[in-house]
Amino acid sequence: MTSAADVVFVGALTLDAIAVVDTFPEPDSRQVARDIVHTGGGPAATAAVAAARQGVRAALVGTVGEDAEGERILAELRAEGVDTHAVSVLPGQRSAASVVVVDASAGTRAIAARVAEPPVIGPQARALLAQARWVHADHLGARPLLAHLAMLPTQDRPGLSIDDGYGIDGFTPGGVDLYAPTVASLAQRYGDRPVPDLLAAARADGAHAVVATDGAQGAWFVADGTAEHLPAHRVDALSTLGAGDVFHGGLLAALAGHRPTDVTTTELAHAVSWASVVAALSCRGVDGRSAIPTPAEVLAARPELRPAHRAEEAR
Template sequence: MARVVFVGVATADAIAVVDHHPTPDERIIADDLVHSGGGPAATAAVTAARLGLPVELVCTVGDDAQGRGIASDLAAEGVGLRHLRVDPDLRTPASVVLSSRRETARAICTLPVPPLQLQPEARAAVLKADWVHVDHLGWPAVAELLADVPPAKRPRLSVDDGNPTPSLCRPADVQLYVPTVARLTDRFPDTTGSVPESGAPAGTSPVTAHEAALLAAPGAERVVATDGARGSIGRDSDGSLHRADAVPVDVVSTLGAGDVFHGALLTAVVRGLPLPRAMAFAGEAAARSCRAVDGRSAIPSRHELTAPCGEVKESE
């Protein structure tokens, strides 16, 4: 089995569903209020575990009720927690989320999270892994650890570039780079539309010239950019371009959908699926996760998905 380690942040989230985002001093009644685990790396790890991939998570929580709740929920999902660190001096990362039905958008207020410090056992786990997935908190720590490691001896890297990651100036030596389209545009503003349109799998929209140019992110072996309701676009290691259209569902909330996409995409890639099929698999998993208020409870198992993945043998 492939050794897959997720590195980053785990949070305790309180999510309120409201008709609209309140104005200053306005008091509104919530349609629903849910408490759930969150965090990009943690939710991606939960997704991979629910889809049948054995995973470990490297993160830090405080010695408080929220931290214990996070650990309990992750353990119940089958996420390996040998490298979850309890820091008595840290307040567990937490967020308050307002999900607006009218604006179909969300506002997030989160506590500051200090830089992640990799303990010796976690450093060893990262170095021995076949794949390491990092979010904005995990990237600086992992990048520093691998800086002096020869490329041939590094684990393969999957990078979630959805949240701002200032130190990620160039995704060099990254095997799977997954930003949002907006983040990709910000990072590479000088790309042009000089690349001709490509073909796309049957039943999907073609990749436009502008999208193709954006996918020329230097240093990354594969690039998949998420594009919300438009699905995702991707560039494979051989330069081929792909689009996976979004799967229509009755959306309750999109909270955590990007994190679910990352976990499902990496699961499919680890199992050896071609990139177009991996993108379709991840897109369906992310779409189905939008059926609940929180970003976790509606994450599907692989048996619920129509995009094939379970039939592929897992990497040895």
């Protein structure tokens, strides 16, 4: 039986092998890695873990293969308290996986991926979505999720958040409650303009709230007023792998107690501040998950923040 969730995440689940090296390898070279880590990944899955670490009820919709990698992916997610009942295990298929090389000297990375099958919006997923306040989809989950939501009456839909960091062919943000691109993907969509103008263009296309991440430069956001910028929270970063996904999980956790239509620029400012600290502290780890902080760690780093809202408190 599928339990209720505050936020449902729809998209990719992977198993990652991550090597941290001093400099990126030359062809046919060999070097000793600082560390090699095997861990779960995927934008939607990592965002779900981040939200669960913040104390909200998080569920995941996606696919894994009928293999040892899929078993490990699901076991790690369940250990984090993420509801995986709506993850489909595909007979005869292999799970998604990635090999990631992190260049410690430059702070960059290269990823070679075996991609996942798109999520299946089956009966258990539909039951989760019928009760959730928010749903967040990455590039892999956006199309099946949007197709499902299009069949529902407006009043029966959860708040919709879309991660557009990788770009989604044919997608426009009309009707999206929380549009979450990168500044780079916004520029690809709307052209070379000042960032506030890019956010205004997304709002003109029908997005209610927009939060655009800009890596080490921080994030821009707007809901019902003027676009604002928040600098990134500074830490001694070991790796930025998955930081954007962690940011989205922290953002949805902070908004889980709000109905989508109630989100103002003021409320968004708090959520972006919370998510910024969550994402920054996650960069203390090699992978995208092991160093994701708890709420107590977030408040220790930024005591002036109020705790992230809990969905059950607003009911």
